[in-house]
Amino acid sequence: MLSEFDLIKQYFARPAAARAQADARIGLGIGDDCALLNPSPGMQMAISSDMLVSGRHFFPDADPTMLGHKCLAVNLSDLAAMGAKPLAFTLALSLPEAKAEWLQPFSAGLLALADQHNCTLIGGDTTKGPLNICITIFGEIPPGQALRRDAAQVGDDIWVSGTLGDARLALAGYWKEHPELLRMDEAQHRQAALRMHRPTPRIELGIALRGIAHAALDISDGLMGDLGHILERSGVGACLDVDALPAGPILGTQIQDIRRRYTLAGGDDYEICFTAPAAKRAEVLAAGAASNTAVTRIGSIEAGSAVRLVDAGGQPVELQLQSFDHFTSA
Amino acid sequence: MLSEFDLIKQYFARPAAARAQADARIGLGIGDDCALLNPSPGMQMAISSDMLVSGRHFFPDADPTMLGHKCLAVNLSDLAAMGAKPLAFTLALSLPEAKAEWLQPFSAGLLALADQHNCTLIGGDTTKGPLNICITIFGEIPPGQALRRDAAQVGDDIWVSGTLGDARLALAGYWKEHPELLRMDEAQHRQAALRMHRPTPRIELGIALRGIAHAALDISDGLMGDLGHILERSGVGACLDVDALPAGPILGTQIQDIRRRYTLAGGDDYEICFTAPAAKRAEVLAAGAASNTAVTRIGSIEAGSAVRLVDAGGQPVELQLQSFDHFTSA
CATH class of the missing domain: 3.30.1330.10 (PurM-like, N-terminal domain)
Structure with missing residues (x-):
């Protein structure tokens, strides 16, 4: 020994x-x-x-x-x-x-x-x-440039890096959750599982967003729950377009309900969710390109404290979601 | 929940x-x-x-x-x-x-x-x-003032703060080790146990020793084993006077063999062992007084790599000791 x-x-x-x-x-x-x-x-x-x-x-x-x-x-x-x-x-x-x-x-x-x-x-x-x-x-x-959770402003766009949900899909595969709904062969499961086991920290993007983004956090417990921390700290609400959420490549092959649930409340994504003024869309896209990281606009910050979910046509979407909490979940 | x-x-x-x-x-x-x-x-x-x-x-x-x-x-x-x-x-x-x-x-x-x-x-x-x-x-x-393990010099005095071994004695009480040798009533056990459960970090002493001490470390796994890290890093040996080691007040009432073993290889003491030039004895004592912390001279740094144990009369002492290691001990 x-x-x-x-x-x-x-x-x-x-x-x-x-x-x-x-x-x-x-x-x-x-x-x-x-x-x-x-x-x-x-x-x-x-x-x-x-x-x-x-x-x-x-x-x-x-x-x-x-x-x-x-x-x-x-x-x-x-x-x-x-x-x-x-x-x-x-x-x-x-x-x-x-x-x-x-x-x-x-x-x-x-x-x-x-x-x-x-x-x-x-x-x-x-x-x-x-x-x-x-x-x-x-x-x-540099002092004053940190992307804090409490800095979102009404009118900001909400963005997310990379893709969401493949890690959660891999977990569903390991756990053999609702096999009647999932369509995934072994090779696809292995590919999705790489997102769970080898997440990519978005260091270059975070640095490129200094002076452009207002608020930011990383998504570890699921987009909805984690975005909620920005909203609570910043005293604002949000509207999310559930059809704009960038699903991981394997999740993208699944049915709509699974796709929506796993992008919204998947967990283990380790992507960056951030807000930035609508006037800075070109700068956000340039920061994404400079850091070789996809960035997708998924909604906007609103007054209030709620999160409204809408589809691509702007119609309200009803979903019961559970975020991950280390003490209240099993 | x-x-x-x-x-x-x-x-x-x-x-x-x-x-x-x-x-x-x-x-x-x-x-x-x-x-x-x-x-x-x-x-x-x-x-x-x-x-x-x-x-x-x-x-x-x-x-x-x-x-x-x-x-x-x-x-x-x-x-x-x-x-x-x-x-x-x-x-x-x-x-x-x-x-x-x-x-x-x-x-x-x-x-x-x-x-x-x-x-x-x-x-x-x-x-x-x-x-x-x-x-x-x-x-x-301040840069350059850290008390590092690799800074002991031949001729340095070796010092220790506070007292040693009461934490180890408390553990022996909990474990009911060699009851034929220990003399400790319940009140004494409680007092010794305070050294185990509520160690006192020697922050003020450490700061007062800047510019005076050469090498230092804190004793968590036992004096002999921890002092060994200073010796190895500094490329030196040491002579320790086992009768000069300051036993905790309850350990001080025990037989000589227990006293020596627990001061030398007790563990959980969280005292500071440090070396300082013999010319700075008065300054070390003043640092102890200024920080309201007892300091005791227990030996000296020698050439070589071994630790010699001697008694108050300078005669060699033979002891088989085991230090604590988180992977090789039970």
Whole structure:
């Protein structure tokens, strides 16, 4: 059995130590009581924590490479939703046992995504216990430019990045939910499942939207529920065109009711939902193009506090939806 | 059952929001995708993460007020060992269920210690799962003044703050280890147990030792094992006077063998072990007095890589000790 220190050295320490020397913002990496960061002068630091629990946020037998990717991706997604540029992260890991067959691919998936975003692993903790992965991530953003939840204004367009619902569709496949309604072969299920297991954090889009978007957040628990946080914080309502919602490629082949439900309340999408003035449509599209990320206009911010759902013809749509909450859902 | 958002609002959000307004370094507290910090110009940021798992780091039925205190105390202790001043922290919490009877006292214990050190809760995560508490803490320190593990020098004195071993003695009481050797009534056990459940982070001492101490770390897994990290990083050895080790008041009433073992390899002490030049003894004592923290000289740094144990008469002492490792121990 590997000791805690051997485990850190073998799987996590070397890349960080090497990269710490290359980045003047990293004063000290893994191995002391604290890591030391040198914040860039005049920048704000954006900080987020996400904890992923086995059996709740991922299957106990999840592919460790993809799991390593996903754990960091969901944290990067929080930086993206703020418009922040990644800097570094800490990893706290509770493991039933320190097995190389798991640690090697997990760290490989994690550090590959970290390298892609120049985000250095600077420290953390390892302990024995039920599998639990907690990452705290640090990014930088010029003061006043963060895309906050409380900044939506009446008249704003509502936009979403990428596509929605394929992750939820993959889950339905795993759970064998309403097989009488789903049309999905094994290859399609595998493709949809990639959206669930390997989400793409929209870092470049978030940075490109600085100074253009008003409010933003990332969609982790489903569009409707997450948009609700922007509305509540901003004291506004919204109208969503359910037929404008960009369904994932596999979800796009499903019947209308499934398509609407999974785009509106799917969960695990890790796309960015944001609002921007109607006068800035061209700039939003340019930000999408510059960051190689599809952006779709899906509705508008209204006075009030409700969300109205309409179809492509502007007619009201009635849907009973359940968003995901970590304590009230099963 | 409380929802995730109600839970955060009710128990954790208000004090932080109020304090965020009072501290210009807190740009944005709980409730968005990220928190925003405004690092003080010219300061380094010290960052540490600790994950505490039920049944491993605390008893499943641990008093929640003391547990809230301890979870933050062990993180503050990492800042103390670096000489950093507390600024803020994030809390990620996995809970089997969101019960007010637990959350209320847990948050009270946590936030009382946070207030005492002006350390603001700025964000985090809550989820359902096996009880797991992960805190990431942020402090500030002037560049170049951090007390690192790799800075011990041959000829340095070795010092320790406070007293050692009462936490380990309390654990022996709970576990009913060698009852034929321990002398401890219930009142004494309760007193020793306070050291285990309510450790005191030595923040003021750590700050007072800037510019005086060379190397430092906090003792969480036992003096011998933790001092070993300083020795390995610094490429030095040490001589410890086992009779100079400051035993906790209850441990001080035990037989010599227990006293030596629990001071040397107790664990859960959360005292600071540090090295300082012999020429600075008066300054170390003054730093202890200024921070109202006992400091005791327990040995010296030598060339080599071994730890020699000697008694008060300078004679070698032979002891087989086991330090605590989260993966190799039971």
